[in-house]
Amino acid sequence: MNVGLFIPCYIDQFYPNAAIATLNLLSGLGITVKYPVNQTCCGQPMANSGFEHLTQGCNDLFIDNFAEFDYIVSPSGSCVLHIKDHLHSPTAEDKALGIRKKVYELTEFLTDVLKVEKLSARFPHKVGVHQSCHGQRGLMLAQMSELVDAPFSKPLHLLKMVEGLELVELSRPDECCGFGGTFCVAEEAVSVKMGKDRVADHVNHGAEYITAADMSCLMHMEGILRRQNSNVKVLHIAEILSAQ
Amino acid sequence: MTSRAKILEKVLSNQPEAQPLPADSFTTFPAADPVQAFATVLTTIGGTFIPVSDYQSVQKYILEHFAGQRIVSTLPELAEVSEQGWENQDPHSYANVDLAVISAHFGVAENAALWITEDLMHQRAIPFICQQLAVVVNKKEIVQTMHDAYLKIGIADYGFGSFIAGPSKTADIEQSLVLGAHGPKGMTVFVMD
Amino acid sequence: MSSGTKDHAALSDIFNKDEERVDWHDETLWFVRAKRDKAAHNIPEWEALRESASLIKNNVLSNLHNYLIEFEEQAQKNGVTVHWAVDAAEHNQIVHAILKEHGVNRLIKSKSMLTEECHLNEYLKQNDIEVVDTDLGERIVQLAQEPPSHIVLPCIHKKKEEIGELFHEHLGTPEGMSDPVFLTAAAREHLRETFLTRKAAITGVNFAVAETGEFVVCTNEGNADMGAHLADVHIACMGIEKIIPKRKNLGVFLRLLTRSATGQPITTYSSHFKKPRPGQQMHLVLVDNGRTTQLSRPDFRNSLKCIRCAACMNTCPVYRRSGGHSYHTAVAGPIGSILAPNLDMKEYSDLPFASTLCGSCSNVCPVKINIHEQLYKWRQVIVKEGYADPTKKLAMKAMEFTLSSPFVYKNAGKVGRWFMKHAPFTVNNKLNLWYQHREMPAVPKESFGEWYKKNKKND
Structure with missing residues (x-):
């Protein structure tokens, strides 16, 4: 299983620990995860502000970075939803469609794809x-x-x-x-x-x-x-x- | 071009491709005892549920609760306790009717609504303008849901008809429920065996 | 936004100056939402009912032309006079002409959001005709000289003490009296007198049945019936989208309407007006006022399925904390925000942005309008049509430039610096609106990208 890690821009910049935890959690479950280093942002901030027409650059970049993977996993439901609903490409729509179908938010990936039933975590709070x-x-x-x-x-x-x-x-x-x-x-x-x-x-x-x-x-x-x-x-x- | 023609033309050129109507059938979950369900809902919405076996009991109840007040009725069985010839007066004069007693075609268990058409009201204003409303309905005529209700109404012709469920009410002031907004302050339903 | 008027954000800011009042407003409407949930959960087939209602309305929109003709024909057969109005002005003129013909200069009106949309009251007042709104909530806002703030609960923004003061001033109730039972009784007396002395009554329409030519009006108070049955002239005003095909479809809609609106199983009165009573005149005004334009917009046409239950307002976390008046349009809340831009895109360009796109509105909608998706789509249209704030445009361009290029993104500065200037929470950061009530996120010593480079290597 070839998994691409999609780390939204603000997590990259402000919450690296959430990204590291995601990586460690998946690795701990035996998954090989690759982080495409040229990723930036899914384009959602612009699209939700009414500027979806300015997001093609982000879309193209996303497709370049993630088209090769079997699954794309991200610790952000909102960014995943944006990709699922709005990732398009006038030149590679088949790749965009493919990504829309294989992009997963972390908990749904754990539940629906990996079907995790046991974790060795402890958090007494x-x-x-x-x-x-x-x-x-x-x-x-x-x-x-x-x-x-x-x-x-x-x-x-x-x-x-x-x-x-x-x-x-x-x-x-x-x-x-x-x-x-x-x-x-x-x-x-x-x-x-x-x-x-x-x-x-x-x-x-x-x-x-x-x-x-x-x-x-x-x-x-x-x-x-x-x-x-x-x-x-x-x-x-x-x-x-x-x-x- | 008339406004009618303008609107119709614009509708025709802009309406989407034909979409079929859905099937009417529903999986509903009928109450085990529709009369009991009707009674429960009626009480919740501020109405009073009175099971009766005949018109004599209705008459007795009216005398006990409304003696000496202005009572009108569409029911010949209640002639003894109600004013005669009221139907021929100007409806504005019903403003001081204390109690109007009419009958309903049927009731609906899911919401305690009673279906009443103009022929059962004699005057359209009466169920709304009276201070208290009482409605007689046959126990066998309590259907489960609004789907059943419209099956029963079918293509019946009427000038006016209303589903009436409980007394007039409002919660417009801070969501505080108050009975007796403009219409009846109370509603009694006599459910006849 | 047109100059001189405040937009939703500015009006919400004013509303939020009194936090206790915001809490009270939020709790009051949440209570209604909770009642709706309880009523819905009592109907196991609820979702199937919503689906059915949605499909019936889809059918209506796709066959509206024929249904309108069928409805008109049946209504005329029933003795109802049918009028057509292309816009608000024509609607108002039609109503005025009917009143004039009967020499009526005082009338009563039960709730009709359409007449609010058309500003009928103001128009009639200018023509020296007095309108008394008979719905208690509408009467209250009328006395306060305010528009309704909610389509089902018009004075939900008012506290009982304020209503007590209004009644003291206008109806002569004792000063300081604010008990809802007492105030309702006072309004009942005041309005009974009005009902008994007015010759014309205007009502709205909840549903109009093409098959039979009848129309249904739902109220809890009985005010539509009191007005219509005592008046010599009954004028019912409706948008053309209120048509439904068959009488039996009412079974679906009446099960959904009030449960969605207030959590009641049905309104007290669901009155079916088919023929005028002997000696009475019954008029029906069918109004377009932009509806056919909305019908022409594939992304937005299904907003016309709305049955005006207000469930989307009660559930909306923004509406509950900004109040209906912050939407500066007759129909507030999420549904109003997708209807209003159709009427005036410039004036209402702010409304599709008055949402977090949380999606709760679409979930409670009894006819399954995809409200939050339409809010998103309106944003795209409004920006493309040039109604976006120019500073926002620049910020978005800068974002596009940086985020489209990994090189620029990574070299935009030390970690966090570019973001502090340009991230969504700091766009328009002249006054740094994030920081007024929220701390900035702490800047970590390295980004995830930098950490990854050091600690992991892609093969």
Whole structure:
């Protein structure tokens, strides 16, 4: 199995530990992972701002970097969803389509492709899980509270394999944190309020850590937690699933 | 070109390719006891459920609860306890009707709605303008869902008909539920054996 | 945005100055969303019902031309006078002409978002005709001289104390009285008098059945019925998209509408108006006002499937924390944000951006409109049509330049430096809007790319 590691730009720059944990987690499961060093960004920040027409450069680069792999795995549901929904190429549409079909968010790759049933991780803490919207509602990593259908959750399925980890219940299990890409500055007031409310739900239920399958939501919530001088920390799910 | 022609032309040139209507059939999950289900929902939405075996019991209930008030009815069986000739008055004069008693074609278990057409109202305004509404429905005429309800209505002709479920209500002020917005403040349903 | 008016972000900023009030607004609407969830979960076949409703509406849009003709023919047979209006102005003129013909200068109106969209009240007022809104929430905002902030709960942004003050001023209730039961009773008395003295009533339309020519109006208060059955003239106003093919389709829509809206199993009154009562005149105004233009846009036409339940507003984390007025359009929230740009792309260019694209709106929509996907698509259209903020354009160009090239990306500076200037959370960073209420992410000593180079080697 030939797996390409897709590390979104902001994780590369600000959260290398989430990327390292992803790499280690996959390697620990016996997977050979290659990181194409010329990757930059999937183009989502531009596309979600209405500038999808400026993303062809990013798309071409993505195709060059990742077309060769059997699977492409990334620790960001949002970036994976963007690739799945919007990766196109006027010159190599077949390659773009191929990538759209083989790109996976980390927890869905672990659950659906590797069918992981056991992990040797230990994390003796109270953890609140933030359901990132693009992962949950876009990639369907977990059942959505709006729908009348059977419950499931790929991130929770994995977290339950971690020794000592205690999950905290939330009042609103899948409300958006308010990051939303450029929304976080374009709509600063609402974005901050959403973030504060989301953080409060975790804190009020005793979480020591907030985790998610998307680092961008965590970056937003971390910004708020640190401004509040809170002791509560954020960790990418890969860091918990590989914690010792 | 008339506005009608302009709109129709623009619709025709812009509407998408034909899409079929879906099948009508649904897998529904019927209540084991539709009358009980009806009673439960009715109570939740602020109505009063009274099982009766005959019109005498209805009459008795009315006398016990509404004696001395202005009562009108479309039911000849209740002539003794209700005002006669009201139908010929101007509907504006019903504003002080304390109780109107009418009947329904049928009720719906899933939402406690009662289907009442104009011929059962005699005057369209009456179920809405009265202070209290009472409706008589046959126990055998409680269907499960709204799908069943429209099967029952079929292609029936009427000038006006309404599904009425409970008393008039509003929650417009801070989501506080208040019964008796403009229409009846209470609704009693007599379910006849 | 047209100059002089504030956009959604600016209006939300004002709304958020009072955080306690934002919490109250959010909780109140979340309560409605929770009631919706409970009602939906009581119906095991809920998702199949949504699918069916969606398919029926797809069929309607694909055959609207014939359904409109069929509806008109049946309605006329029933004794209803049918009018057609290409836009808001014509709609208002038609209503005015009917009123004039009957010498009516005072009338009552039950809830109709279409008449809000057409600004009928203002138009009639300019023509010396008094309109009293009879839905309690609408009456309250009318007394406050404000537009509704929500299509189902028009005064959800008002606290009971504020309503108490309004009633004290306009209806003479005792000062300081804010009990909802008391205030509702006061409104009942005040509006009963109005119902009894007005000769004309306007109502909206929830569904119009092509097969039979009847139209259905749903209320909890009974105000549409009180008005219509006591008036000599009943004028019902509807957008052309309100048509449904068959009477039996109502079974699907009435099961979904109120459960989605408020969590009730059905509205108190679902009234089927087919023929005028003897001596009464019944008019029906079919309005286009941009709907055929929306129908011509393949990416956006299915917004016309909307049945105005407001579930998308109640679930929207942005709406709950910005209030309906921040959308500066008759229909607020996610659905309003995909409808409004069709009417005026410049004026409403901000609305498709007033969302995190979380997708909750699409999930609660009873007719399965892909609202959040349309918000994304409107953003592309608005930028292409040239309505984007020029500073944002420059920032995006700079991003494109750097992110399209691994060389530029890696050499854009020491780790994090370029990002601090250009990343999504610092675009337009004149005032650094991220930092006002959030700490910046800590800059690590090396990027993952740098770490990888040192520690792992690709073969």
